[in-house]
Amino acid sequence: MKHVKTTPLFFIFILLISAIVYLNTQQEAKKEMAQVNAYVTEKGQNFWMMQDDYLPIVTLKISFSHAGSAYDDEEKMGLANMVASLLSEGAGEYDATEYYAALESIATDISFWVDKDYFHVSLKTISDHLPQAMQLLGVALTQPTFASKDIERIRHQIQIYMLRQQRQPDYLAGKTLREELFSDHPYSYPIEGKMETITHIAQKDLQEFVASKFIKQAMFLSVVGDVSLGDTSMLIDKHLTLPNDAQNNAKKIAELEAYKINKEPIHVFTDAPQTVIHFAMPAPLRNDADFYPVYLLNYMLGGGGFESRLMKNIREDKGLVYSVYSSYVTYGKTGLLVGSAATENKSADKTIREIENEFKKVADAGFTQQELDDAKSYMIHSFPLKMTKNEYLVSFLDVMQRDHLAIDFLQKRNALVNAVTLKQVNKAAKKWIRPKKLLIVSAGNKP
Amino acid sequence: MVMLILKDAYYGLVYFMLCMVFCVSFAHAKDIEYETFTLKNGLQIVLVPSHKVPAVSHMIWYKVGAADEVDGKTGLAHLFEHMMFKATKNMEAGEFSNAVAKAGGNDNAFTNQDYTGYYQNIARDTLPMVMQKEADRMKNLLVNEAQFQKEKRVVLEERSSRIDNNPVSVLVEKMNAALFPDHPYGRPVIGFRKDIEALTVEDAKKFYQHYYAPNNAVLIVVGDITRSALEPMVRKYYGVIKAGNISERKITPGAEKIAATEIIHHDVKVKKEQWLRFYTAPQYHRDCKECYALTLLSYLLAESPTSLLHNELVVEQKIAASINAHYDDLQIGPARFSLSAIPSNGITIEMLEQKIEELIEQAKQQAFSEEAIQRAKNMLAAQVIYAQEDFTSLGRIFGTLYVIGKDGDYVKEWEKNIRSVTAEQIQNAAQKILNHDHAVTGILLPKESEKAE
Numbered sequence: 001m002k003h004v005k006t007t008p009l010f011f012i013f014i015l016l017i018s019a020i021v022y023l024n025t026q027q028e029a030k031k032e033m034a035q036v037n038a039y040v041t042e043k044g045q046n047f048w049m050m051q052d053d054y055l056p057i058v059t060l061k062i063s064f065s066h067a068g069s070a071y072d073d074e075e076k077m078g079l080a081n082m083v084a085s086l087l088s089e090g091a092g093e094y095d096a097t098e099y100y101a102a103l104e105s106i107a108t109d110i111s112f113w114v115d116k117d118y119f120h121v122s123l124k125t126i127s128d129h130l131p132q133a134m135q136l137l138g139v140a141l142t143q144p145t146f147a148s149k150d151i152e153r154i155r156h157q158i159q160i161y162m163l164r165q166q167r168q169p170d171y172l173a174g175k176t177l178r179e180e181l182f183s184d185h186p187y188s189y190p191i192e193g194k195m196e197t198i199t200h201i202a203q204k205d206l207q208e209f210v211a212s213k214f215i216k217q218a219m220f221l222s223v224v225g226d227v228s229l230g231d232t233s234m235l236i237d238k239h240l241t242l243p244n245d246a247q248n249n250a251k252k253i254a255e256l257e258a259y260k261i262n263k264e265p266i267h268v269f270t271d272a273p274q275t276v277i278h279f280a281m282p283a284p285l286r287n288d289a290d291f292y293p294v295y296l297l298n299y300m301l302g303g304g305g306f307e308s309r310l311m312k313n314i315r316e317d318k319g320l321v322y323s324v325y326s327s328y329v330t331y332g333k334t335g336l337l338v339g340s341a342a343t344e345n346k347s348a349d350k351t352i353r354e355i356e357n358e359f360k361k362v363a364d365a366g367f368t369q370q371e372l373d374d375a376k377s378y379m380i381h382s383f384p385l386k387m388t389k390n391e392y393l394v395s396f397l398d399v400m401q402r403d404h405l406a407i408d409f410l411q412k413r414n415a416l417v418n419a420v421t422l423k424q425v426n427k428a429a430k431k432w433i434r435p436k437k438l439l440i441v442s443a444g445n446k447p
Numbered sequence: 448m449v450m451l452i453l454k455d456a457y458y459g460l461v462y463f464m465l466c467m468v469f470c471v472s473f474a475h476a477k478d479i480e481y482e483t484f485t486l487k488n489g490l491q492i493v494l495v496p497s498h499k500v501p502a503v504s505h506m507i508w509y510k511v512g513a514a515d516e517v518d519g520k521t522g523l524a525h526l527f528e529h530m531m532f533k534a535t536k537n538m539e540a541g542e543f544s545n546a547v548a549k550a551g552g553n554d555n556a557f558t559n560q561d562y563t564g565y566y567q568n569i570a571r572d573t574l575p576m577v578m579q580k581e582a583d584r585m586k587n588l589l590v591n592e593a594q595f596q597k598e599k600r601v602v603l604e605e606r607s608s609r610i611d612n613n614p615v616s617v618l619v620e621k622m623n624a625a626l627f628p629d630h631p632y633g634r635p636v637i638g639f640r641k642d643i644e645a646l647t648v649e650d651a652k653k654f655y656q657h658y659y660a661p662n663n664a665v666l667i668v669v670g671d672i673t674r675s676a677l678e679p680m681v682r683k684y685y686g687v688i689k690a691g692n693i694s695e696r697k698i699t700p701g702a703e704k705i706a707a708t709e710i711i712h713h714d715v716k717v718k719k720e721q722w723l724r725f726y727t728a729p730q731y732h733r734d735c736k737e738c739y740a741l742t743l744l745s746y747l748l749a750e751s752p753t754s755l756l757h758n759e760l761v762v763e764q765k766i767a768a769s770i771n772a773h774y775d776d777l778q779i780g781p782a783r784f785s786l787s788a789i790p791s792n793g794i795t796i797e798m799l800e801q802k803i804e805e806l807i808e809q810a811k812q813q814a815f816s817e818e819a820i821q822r823a824k825n826m827l828a829a830q831v832i833y834a835q836e837d838f839t840s841l842g843r844i845f846g847t848l849y850v851i852g853k854d855g856d857y858v859k860e861w862e863k864n865i866r867s868v869t870a871e872q873i874q875n876a877a878q879k880i881l882n883h884d885h886a887v888t889g890i891l892l893p894k895e896s897e898k899a900e
Contacts, residue, residue, distance in 0.1 A: 054499040055835055096762055100752040104822040107829030126829055153765055156791060160719055160768040164789075167716040169612060271715040271896040274607035305553075306532075306544045316541065319597040322605035342608050374549055381551020385502050385568060389836045 036397060036407055041233045043241055047221040048397045048407070049232060052390065058130050058225035059390040060123040060137075061398045062240075065220070066250040067119035067213040069193075070186035070333075076201050078193015080119055082154065083209050084112035089150045092139030096150060099136070108133045110140065116187055117332040118402070119213060124391065127226040131235060138239030141214050146206045155201070158192055169276040172268045173340075173443035177278045180266060181439055186253050187333065215245040222397035224390045256333040265352050265440040275348035275444025276340065279355060281437050283328055283335035284428075286403045292420045293428035294335070295328055299375045300367050301358065302326025302339050307374060309358050314341065320351050337432075348446035356438060363433040366426030380414045479835065481845065481855040482674050488690040489662025492681055493845055493855065495669040497838065503670030504838035505577050506566035507585070508846040510665070511658035513638075514560040514631040514698045514780060522602065522638015523646055525558040527654050529598045531565060532556075536587040540594065543580045550576070560632055561698070561779045562850040568839060571671050575680055582684040585659055595648040603644070606637050614714035614891055615721065621710045622889040626725050628706035630699060632780050660691025665849040669838040698779045700732065705885055713894035722788045722796055722803075723889035728774060728880050730782040732851045738776040739868045740876035741784060745774040746823045747815050747873065748807075749786060753822065755815070756786075756806055766794050766802050777847045784880055796890055810877045814870040828862040 038048050072079045088103075088110060089096040103110060106129035111122050121141070125133035165171040175190065182188035192198075219242060223232050261282070283298075284290040302310035302325050310324045326339035343351045386392050400409050481495045513524050533540040547554045552569035567577045610616045620635050627633035637643075666685065668677060705727075731738045749756040749772035760767040770788040790799040834840050848857050 052499075055832060057832065057836065097753050097758055101822055104751065104753060104826045107825050124833070126832060153762070156765070157768045160789060160792065164719045166718045169716075273611045274604070276612075304548065306541055307548045315601055319600035320604070322601055322608055342612070343604060344607060374545075377549045378551055381549075381570060382553070383551070384500060385551060385553075385570060387500050388502065388838060391836070 036400075036410065037229075038407055039229065039233065041237045043237045045216065045219070045221065045236050045240065045242075047223060047232070047236060048401055049222070049229065050224045050393055050397060051227070051229070052224060052393070053226040055390075056127040056226050057390055058123075058125055058127050058133075058223065058227045059394045060121075060134075060224075061222045061394040062121035063220045063398055063402055064119040064121075064213055064215075064218045065117065065402070066218055067209075068114050068117040069189050069191040070116045070253050071213075071251050072186070072189060072193070074186070074189075075197060076193075076205055077189045077197040078158070078191075079201055079205055079209055080114040080213075081192050082151075082158065082198060082201055083144075083206055084114050084119065085154045085158065086146060086150060086206065087112050087140040087144050089154060090145035090147055091136075092143045092145075094139070095145070095147075099140070102132070102136055106132050108136070110137055112140075114191055115331075116189075116191075122391075122394075130227055130231065134235040134239040141210075141240065142242070144206070144210060146203050148203060151201075151203060151206070155198055158198055159195060162192060162195060167270055167272075169270050169272045169274070169443040170340075170342075172270055173276045173278040173441045176266060176268050176443070177280055177439060177441040180263065180441065181261065181280055181336075182256070185256055185333075187256065187331065211243070212245075212249070214242050216242045217245055218250065220398060220401040222394050222401065224394040224397065253333065261437045261439045263439055265442065267446065268441065268443040269445065270443050272444045273345065274342050275345050275351075275442050275446045276342045277348065277352060277355070277440060277442045278338070278340050279326075279438060279440045280336050280338045281359070281433070281439070283330075283337045283432055285333075285335050286330040288335070290424075290428040290432065291330075291335075292416055293425045294337075294432060296372060296375045296379065296417070296420055297362070297367070297425055297429055297433075298326055298328035298337060299379065300371045301337075301362055303328065304375065304378065307378070309361075310339070310341075310355065313358060314351060314354050318354065320347050320354065324351075324355070345444050345446040348442055348444060352440055352442065355440065356435065359433055359438050360435045362429050363435055366429045367422065369422050372420075372422050372425055376417055376420070379417045383414055479831065479841075479855070479858050481858075483854070484674075484678065486661065486682065486686050488686065488688055489660075490664055490666060490681075490685050490688075491849060492666045492668070492677070493849055494672070494674055494677055495667070495841055495845055495855070496672065497669060497835065497841070498671045501571045501671050502569065502838070503571050503574055503668055503672055504566060504568045504842045505574060505581070506564055506667040506669075506842045506846055507581055508562050508564045508665045508667065508850050509658060510562060510663050510696065510850055511654075512559050512561045512563055513634065513636040515658070515696065516631065516634070516638075518634075519642060520646065520650060521634045521642040522606075522636075523650055523654055524563055525637055526599065526602050526643065526646060527651050528556050528558045528563050528565075529602060530590055530595065530651055530655075531584055531588060533594050533598075534589050534591070535584050536589060537583050538580065543584065546576060546580065547573075552577070558636055560636060562847070564843075564846055566839065566842065574668075574672070575684070578680055578684040582688060585661065585664070585685075586688050588655060588659075590648055590651045590655060592648045595651055599643060599646065602637070603640065606640060606643065609637060610635065611640075612716070614712065614717045615723075617714065618710065618712040618721075618723065618889045618891050621712060622723065622725050622887050625707040625710055626705060626727060626783065626887045627781065628704065630780060657691075658693070660693060661685055661688050662690040663693045665846060667842045667846045667849070669842045669845070696779070700730070700779070701727075701781050705887060707887065708883065709888045709890070711890045711892060713892045715894050715896040717891055717893045719789060720796055720893065721891040722790070722799055723891070724786040724803075725887050725889070726784040726880050726882070727885045728782040728784040729776070730778050730780065731776040731853065731857070732779045735776065737872070737876040737879065739864045740872040741774050741776065741880060742827065742865070743820065743823050743868050744810070744873050744876050744880075745772040745784065746827060747819055748772050748810060748877075751823065751826070753819065755810060756788075756803065759806055760788070760799075760802055764802070765791055766799055767791060770803075777844075777851060777853075779851050796892075800888070807877070807881050811874065811881065814874045817870060820868075820870055820873065824866050824868075827865050831858060831861050 108125040302308045314324045321341045321343045324341035483493045485491045550573040554567040556565045624633045729735045756770045768789045774784045
C-alpha cells in the first residue's frame with residue numbers, strides 16, 4: 001500500500017481557528033482528548049477535522065444543504081433518495097459490482113442517504129486505505145454512471161420497499177402524522193417518494209441533481225481519525241473538488257410558521273394485534289433561545305428512558321406499553337417534539353389519554369427542581385461518554401458546521417446545559433407545550 | 448504477517464501472489480489484549496482494556512437463558528430479566544437505573560437462548576457505585592407479586608411489538624419450531640403468549656435462586672481501567688457473595704430431526720411475499736471444523752453486494768429485489784445458516800426458489816474465485832478493528848465467548864483463522880450444510896383481511 005506523502009503544512013493550509021476539547025468526568029483530572037480544527041485546502045475547500053490515532057481508522061462525513069427530500073420537485077418526489085440509492089451502483093470506470101468489490105478489497109464502507117434538509121455521505125476506512133477510499137468516494141460524487149438498467153433496478157427495489165410497508169401500523173401512523181402535520185409543505189414528502197412520482201424520474205433528473213446539488217457552496221465536510229492534515233487536505237483536493245456555483249441558485253422551500261394543528265386524535269384502521277401511536281408537537285428551531293430548555297424538557301418528559309415521565313407513568317405504573325418515548329428533533333424550518341408508543345388494541349384509547357395528560361401536566365405545572373437537576377446531571381456526564389467512536393465525533397463536527405455552532409462548541413456545551421434554570425424550562429414549557437397543538441395518530445385495530 | 452499463517456508452501460506462494468494484488472494489511476492495527484481472573488466464589492472476570500476515553504462498559508452475564516426453560520414455562524428467563532430492575536433489600540425499584548442515568552451512563556439488559564446479560568456504560572469513576580448495585584441485585588432481589596403481574600403485561604406488549612405485529616417474526620418463530628423440534632432453540636426467547644400469561648411469581652423466585660450466583664456468571668469490563676485498579680473493586684463487591692449450587696447445563700449440542708420442510712404463513716399485514724430458508728449448521732462451541740468457512744460462505748453467497756446470489760439474482764437477472772444470508776456460530780446449541788429473499792414483482796416464489804437452488808448447487812460444484820474470497824477475507828478481518836471502537840459491541844463478543852465456554856483467543860485469532868480458510872473448505876462447507884435433509888423453507892404470503900378497512 002502506498003502512503004501519501006505529507007505536504008508541508010505552511011504550503012497549503014490556512015489555520016482558521018481551533019479548539020481543544022477537554023473530556024473530563026466528575027473527579028477525573030482534565031484529559032486532553034482532541035482538537036477540532038477548521039481548515040481550507042489549497043483549492044479552497046473548507047473542512048473541520050479532529051485527529052485521533054487511537055485506532056487505525058478514518059471516518060469522513062459530508063452533508064450537502066438544500067439537497068434533502070423537501071427540496072425535491074413535487075412531481076418527482078423521491079429524487080434525492082434515488083440518487084443516494086444509485087451513487088454506488090456504478091461510477092467512473094466501475095460498474096455496480098466492481099464498485100462494491102473495490103470497497104470490499106479495502107474493507108471500506110461508503111453510505112449515502114437523505115433526510116428532509118440534507119443529502120448525507122459517510123465513509124469509514126482503515127487509515128492505510130484512505131487514498132483509495134477517497135478515490136472511490138470522489139468518483140461516486142462526481143462521475144456516477146446512472147445506467148438505465150441500474151436506474152430501473154433501483155426504482156423497482158424502492159417500489160417494493162414501499163409496497164412492503166403499506167400495511168405496517170408503524171408506517172401508517174407515521175405517514176398520516178407527517179401528512180397531517182405538514183399538509184402541502186414539502187416536509188410532508190416521504191423521503192422515498194411515492195409509487196407514481198418515482199416513475200417520473202429519468203436519467204436526466206439524476207444527472208441534474210448531481211450537477212446542481214453537489215457543489216462546493218453546499219458541502220459541509222468533516223474528518224475524524226488517524227490521518228495527517230497534509231494527507232487529508234491533499235486527498236480532498238484530489239478527489240472532492242466540486243463545481244463552484246458562486247451565484248448560489250439553491251432552491252428555497254417555504255417557511256413553516258403558518259402550520260396549525262388543532263385536531264382530535266386520528267385513527268387509521270389496519271388489521272394488527274397491537275396499535276401503534278405516533279405524536280408530534282411544534283418545538284423551537286436549533287438556534288432558538290429555548291433550544292436548551294426544550295432539550296432538557298424533552299429528557300424529563302419522554303427522552304430519558306426509565307427516568308422520563310412518559311415511561312414512569314405509562315409503562316412502570318400502568319403496564320400499558322413496552323416502549324413509550326419522545327424526542328426533540330430540529331429541521332431547517334421547524335423543531336418538533338415527536339414520539340411513539342404501542343399497546344394492545346383495547347388499551348389504545350387509554351394510552352392516548354395518558355400521553356395527552358402528561359403533556360397537559362407539563363403545560364400546567366412544569367417540572368420540579370429535582371427533575372431538572374437529574375436531567376442536567378445526565379446530559380452533562382453523558383457527553384464525554386459519546387466520544388468513544390469516531391462516527392459519533394464526526395457527527396458532532398458535521399452538526400456543528402451545519403448549525404453554525406462555534407468551533408469550541410464541544411468545550412462549551414456542558415456549560416450551556418448547566419446554565420439552564422428551572423424558571424427557563426417552565427417558561428419554555430408554557431410557551432411550547434400546548435395541549436391543543438399535540439397531534440396524535442394511531443394505527444391498528446382498536447375498538 | 449499473512450505468510451506465517453499458511454502451513455502449505457504451495458498455498459503460501461499462491462497466497463503471496465494474490466496478496467500483492469488484493470491483500471489488505473493492517474500494519475498498525477492494535478492487537479486486542481485481555482486478561483482474566485476468577486474469584487474464589489467462582490465469578491470469572493474478563494478485562495478488555497481500551498484507553499481512548501475515561502469510560503468503561505460493565506457487563507454481567509449469567510449462564511442461563513431461554514434454552515434452560517422447560518415446556519410450558521417459555522419466556523421465564525426474559526421476564527425475569529425485566530424483574531432485575533425492580534426492588535432489592537437495599538434499593539427501590541428503578542433506583543439502579545436512576546443512579547446510572549444521573550451519572551451520565553446508560554444501562555440495559557438482554558436475554559438470548561444461552562445467556563442473560565446486564566450492562567452499564569459509564570464514566571470510569573462511577574464503576575464502584577455500579578458494581579455495588581449490580582452485586583446487590585445478584586443476591587438481594589425482592590420479587591413481588593404486584594410488580595411481577597405488571598411486568599408480565601409489559602412483556603406481553605413487547606411480544607406484540609417484536610413478534611405478533613411483525614409477520615416475518617411470526618414466520619421465523621414457526622420455522623425455528625420446525626427446525627429444532629426436540630431442542631429448546633425451537634422455542635421463542637420471549638416465550639409463547641399463553642406461557643407468559645401463566646408464569647407465576649413462584650416461578651420467578653425459583654429461577655432467581657437457582658441460576659443467579661457468582662459461579663454461574665461472567666463479569667466483562669471493557670474500557671479505561673487496569674487490572675490492578677479493577678481487581679480490588681471486584682473482590683470488595685462481588686467477592687463477598689456466596690457461590691450457589693449450580694448444576695451443569697443441559698443444552699444439547701445438536702438437533703436430531705426436522706419436523707417440517709416448508710412453512711407457509713399468510714398474514715393480513717403482508718403486501719409483498721418473502722422467502723426464507725434455514726439450515727442447521729455447526730456452532731463454534733463444539734470442535735467446529737467448518738465455522739470460519741461457513742462465515743465466508745455466508746458472505747460470498749448472499750451477504751455481500753458482490754455475492755453470488757446478489758449479483759446473479761438482484762443485479763443480473765433481476766429475479767429478486769433483495770437477498771441476504773446470515774450465519775452466527777457463537778452459541779452452545781446448533782447454529783442456523785439462513786437465507787432470505789424478496790422476489791421482484793412478476794416473479795413467483797417458486798421461480799425465485801428454483802433459481803436460488805440452482806445457484807446453491809453451483810456453489811457446491813464450483814469453488815468461489817480466489818479474488819472474491821480475498822475481498823471477503825479483507826472485509827471480515829477488518830471487523831475486529833472496527834469493533835474496538837465500540838465498548839458495548841466488544842463486550843458483547845467477549846461475553847458471548849465466555850458464556851459458551853470459549854475465550855478471547857477467538858477475537859485475537861479471528862484474522863488468522865479467517866485468512867487461512869481455503870476455497871476448497873468453503874466449497875466443502877457448502878456441500879455439507881446446504882442440504883434439504885436439515886433445512887426448513889418459510890414462505891410469507893398476503894392474506895385479505897376479513898375486517899373492513
